Amino acid sequence: MPISGSEIVKMLPGRKPCKDCGFPTCFAFAMKLATGGASLDKCPYLSPEVKAKLEDLLAPAIKLVTIGTGDNKVQVGNEEVIYRHEKTYIHPPGIGILVSDKEEERKADEKIKKVKELQFPWVGLILKAELLALQFESGNKDRYLSLVRKAAQSGLGLILISRDLDVLFAARDLCADQRPLLYPITKENLDQAIPRIKEKPTPLGVYGEGIEGLIPLTKKLKEAGVDELLLDPGSKNILDAIRDQTFIRRAALKQGFRPLGYPTIAFPCFMGKDGLKEILTASVFINKFASVIILSDFDQYTLLPLLVQRLNIYTDPRFPMAVEEKYYEIGTPDENSPVLITSNWALTYFIVSSAIEATKIPSYLCVKDTEGLGVLTGWAAGKFTGDSVGAMVKKSGIESKVKHKKIVIPGRVARIKGELEDALPGWEVVVGPREAAGIGAFLPEYAKSLRK
């Protein structure tokens, strides 16, 4: 539960407003701290005890954990709400594939390749899985380490899975600079593991027999200064999983219960290894509330629906997906190429740009900011009017790119033609097709007419 400014101010030194923090009073500083707009180190008069206590109270209810590094890092946690409609979910769950060292080398290579190469362009984004979970099963340490070495070369985020601590830490030492997640830390191996974890700290997956089993483990790790954790309550089936995941999320966000204030990891791969059931289990975990989800295998047909579901759940419901206002070049347009205009709702943009691309006619596509609304809705909301479109066209600089002064507007807003011609003196406004589907028939002839 977030701490309020008036609670924080009671813990500040209260020196006559010395203003050394850059704020006029302790109260002003406290209010900023409460909203995340200032950091504690700005006040030099906090005792170490108060500072530590405030750090704890101001920390996010669910810890931010980073697996991997660079472009391939996966950040999870920091969530602020239980229900997506309250605000938004922030960090989408990392999705990974399980590779056992018992599998044939060819199969393991194939799985590593899949995570690296299976990518889907989707409304301007690239959707893909991110993680490789490497399981020690063969009993042959060298075989496992060779798998870890190979997987580490991929640069992907790694999860190292071994109940044998010597093997686990030997694997960690091979790729510690890539911040792999080590799994499982359990009540049986915790004491032995802590000193070795501290040699080269990386994130940990903590396994407990039920939620009650997790709490003493996370408390002990926190006391030892190890705090980048993912929780696995060991749910055995979907019903248990929904109950456990919901309980952990509610305890962290509603009760401010720190020992459960961590993201979670889920293994559909161990819960239902029969294809569809496993994928459906993963889909449940995307909704409720896992932060890392490991599958035994996937292909394009099973992975894509999960990735799209994840995108939908982790898109801010308060803002439609939108693209930047500017002109876009499709193909390699020249001074005789057509100029078209549409709105900046991502779906509209990608449908229109794909339709233009399909004609293979290099074109300029101007995109007017309608705050993520489609063309007709944008017009009805006063965001795609002749005046505002005219202002956008002038500002975009498209005029210097073409010899002709002709712009194609969507047929659905033919009514802005006159207003737009007034706003763009010297331009001819051409009414294009009502739907993007009509671009294929319209654009080739229109492009030819520009070159006559």
Ligand code: SF4
């Ligand atoms: S530096 Fe500390 S004591 Fe001084 S005004 Fe700011 S919060 Fe108060």
